[in-house]
Amino acid sequence: MPDPKKETRPKSRGASKRIPAFLNKPRGVKNWKEASSWLEWRGIEDIECITPDQAGVARGKMMPSNKFTSNTSLALPSAPFMMTISGDYPEDGKGFEYPEDDGDLKLVPDLSTLSVVPWESDPTAQVICDLVHQDGRMVEFTPRNVLRRVMDAYDKRGLKPVVAPEIEFYLVRKNPDPDYPLSPPVGRSGRPIAGGSGYSIAGVNEYDELIDDIYHFSEAQGLEIDTLIHEEGAGQLEINLRHGDPLELADQVFLFKRTIREAALKHDVYATFMAKPIQGQPGSAMHIHQSIIDKKTGKNVFTIADGTESEAFFHFLGGMQKHVPNALVMFAPYVNSYRRLTQAASAPVNNKWGYDNRTTAFRVPRSDPAARRVENRIPSSDANPYLALASSLACGLIGIVNKIPCEAAVTTTANEDEIDLPRGLLEAVDLFEQDEDLRQLLGVQFANTYAAIKRAEFETFMEVISPWEREYLLLNV
Template sequence: MPPAKKEVRPSSRGGRARTPAFVKNLRGVKNWKEAREWLEWRGIEDIECITPDQAGVARGKMMPSKKFTSNTSLALPSAVFMMTISGGYPENSNGFSYPEDDGDLKLMPDLSTLSVVPWESDPTAQVICDLVHQDGRSVEFTPRNVLKRVVAAYEKRGLRPVVAPEIEFYLVRKNPDPDYPLTPPVGRSGRPIGGGAGYSIAGVNEFDELIDDIYHFSESQGLEIDTLIHEEGAGQLEINLRHGDPVELADQVFLFKRTIREAALKHETYATFMAKPIQGQPGSAMHIHQSIIDKKTGRNVFSDADGGETEAFGHFIGGMQKHVPNALVMFAPYVNSYRRLTQAASAPVNTKWGYDNRTVAFRVPRSDPAGRRLENRIPSSDANPYLALAASLACGLIGMSKQIAPDTAVLTTANEDEIDLPRSLLEAVDLFEADEDLKDLLGQSFAATYAAIKRAEFETFMEVISPWEREYLLLNV
């Protein structure tokens, strides 16, 4: 939190002037002049200029705040956004070509995201940056720009998408040796946390001090948590965010992940967003609620004047049903992600939709007509929030543009039926590369880069020999 400051300070005329209101904003300023005063009022010494890479990892540079506000040019190598999760690089193939010069991309701070870094001991701030080429052109293949591209496609049609993500994650004991399985943490009771504690207040209370830090860190950054619950898994929590603009909500998820990890480390615990971190426990999802607003009227286009469903709502669902399997690599981006998508589990393995049915991929929650929305229950919490939101909104927009009719709503249990989704990372990449409508909307440069990265990650995974292989093959084959 900012240090205590007086409400007035001497003016240049010898009088007393009130502190400008904007310097007290927890999040964001309008221009560089305001940024300078905002940083000075808080006594900020350092600033982190960050941007999400393809995995959603924060990349960037740190510098003294005075240098930040002095027209300093910031840049990162383009290779940063072509790197696998393990630090490798893909081969040139299928439209992807690694730049021979590995030229710089310019970091352009988005001052509306300026906030403090509350877990740092020295006064530190952070700002999320966009990437542009040296001539000022937007970099097509960086995640924040991919989402902005999809939002712009809605705006061209006079529409404004609204989203609300829900993020599940696990708290686990520290595990310095990756050869050992993850285990649930010990709560305030002194016992390891067990499963079956869905919506348990006592389960949440096991981590009171850690959760208090999550709330305090979030409040300091101007991040608003709607609700927090204990999920079904042992030490599994879920945070729900208030609905809003897709880019702003992706920024919040990006920062929330940093915040939750830091709060957990403060309490000698790991927070993980792996899709399936513990064998035998439920996976972690990032459900996405979506509605579309007509910019002229401010009305939800999913509801007509009488409160009924519109054709646009059906077409949005139809687009999700047809194209989400092809975009699955953006919702389930790692080999581990597919361990969550199994039959009869809490995660959907189908492309069906229904009313308040949690066994289908696309659920229509109960709401009034103004709040009519569609929940995409397929994404896992390991997904890059910018890319997951971009892909989900892109699938719905293609459906509305091409007037794709949905199937009939499902009224029964659907996640025990035949699996409709790709079962592996490579299969998902193949479907992604074959969907021209999706690639055109997301950007061909991004699609080629992302597919190449995922293929390279799969090949790296295939070099690892698992405990299952040693247990069942070592002495039996």
């Protein structure tokens, strides 16, 4: 394993030659000519051409770097984007049809995402790819393209969304047997860390070397961490990312998940982004901060000249309140996700909003008027970042376009009232299928494909007999 603090560099070519700026950039080039030089300068041998599937798992191909830069055509079948998390395929129906020919889709590298893979022993780079049909048309049902579609809808209206995700995750002991519950790993003190360690510096320091590797791996890939904290759960951490373009931030979350898992494995533990990995411990969220910029003026459309909230701000919130419950299947995509969404817990189960109120689904943090934003606190960390960002922004845009009014801000505890969200995966799928505004904005082919996958995953889950059933039903019924 190479030292993640050091980047792979060829031997000096002479001090008299000035190095082009793009060669020093850890992430992204403008064109294929720069890509060839960037790879050669780093002595890269292999390229991982990756793209996120519906679960946010990296799919793709690996190839030698000289083949990558020689106009080689890259292709993937559509099957990986119609597959459940367990590797099964949904049945046809309700608008979903598996393509009879399962023909190839083209992988188109996005060279702005080119970066090294710092945990590999051989010099390796990675690039995130888009998918298009053979005739160049965008593939509607792939997650990266779904987010692009929503961003294009904003762009047509002269608007640009800005987001900042926060991702929580757990470090747990290795667990090769899924029948056993997960448990916190042993830190440098020799003891497993306990819960109730929110914002504890000592809690972060328990995993000093692992966190150092996360930082070093991230720096080598050009990924920017804003802050890192210990959350409330035992061995639960949170990484906050700097605000920026939704597609760039979704790419960063996609790569961060890979990075954190690899750093954890190096230290003989697992990193998990399950929404509720440990019974009795808090769940893991992926909070999304959102604001909208007017492209002509560069100003935040949530704020008017006198510094108060605009109509667009309230309509954005109205869209969130009306449509986020119907989009929950993208924020809580698995059966396990709904174990996090429970009453009187830190995760909201309502569709209310409030100023700096963490018990509401949509929190408006304290900020200067120019930085006014809406935090969506519903998504869990198991969500595909591309789909979570796309659906959250879609709900807000529908509110702005249709001028949907929002309810009054809540100033009291909101998470002990009635539950406003679907309580399970099938109910969430049903609501999603009924929301035509949301389906049209995200893409009907994607909506049909995603709903079919989620129904199939639920059926797979129902085949499993849980410990609860054996404990309470075995001898009592």
